[in-house]
Amino acid sequence: MYVAARRVRHVDDIDAVSRKVREDFLPIVRTVPGFVAYYLVDATHSTFSITICQDEAGVEEAIARASEWTKNNLGGLVESPPEIIQGEVVVENLV
Numbered sequence: 001m002y003v004a005a006r007r008v009r010h011v012d013d014i015d016a017v018s019r020k021v022r023e024d025f026l027p028i029v030r031t032v033p034g035f036v037a038y039y040l041v042d043a044t045h046s047t048f049s050i051t052i053c054q055d056e057a058g059v060e061e062a063i064a065r066a067s068e069w070t071k072n073n074l075g076g077l078v079e080s081p082p083e084i085i086q087g088e089v090v091v092e093n094l095v
Contacts, residue, residue, distance in 0.1 A: 001053065001088070002052070002053050002054075002056045002059040002086065003052050003053075003089055004050070004062060004063050004086040005049070005085045005086070006049045006051075007043075007047070007048040007083040008047050008070075008082045009045075009079045011045060011079075012045070012077070013077060018040055021040050024069070025073070026038060029065060032053060032062045033058055033061070034054035034055050034058030035052075035053055037050075037051070038050070038052075047078070049066070052089075056088070
């Protein structure tokens with residue numbers, strides 16, 4: 001599995017951002033081939049999201065879709081561009 005973490009600083013209205021992500025972005029990212037999970041985390045005046053896919057191609061596609069969507073839909077609500085970290089999962093512990 002592969003993971004992408006995207007950090008966005010200076011988020012003043014987490015409720016507005018999370019609503020837009022839930023309603024508009026999740027349907028987009030769910031269609032990425034190999035998509036496994038998506039999380040948006042409130043980190044006090046910033047957010048970070050985690051996208052998990054079965055392979056690197058899926059993570060790359062999710063990053064591209066997220067970047068485009070953020071640019072077109074979150075103007076004025078978040079600082080752009082986000083910091084992005086991605087890589088392969090090397091240790092996994094499922095409960």
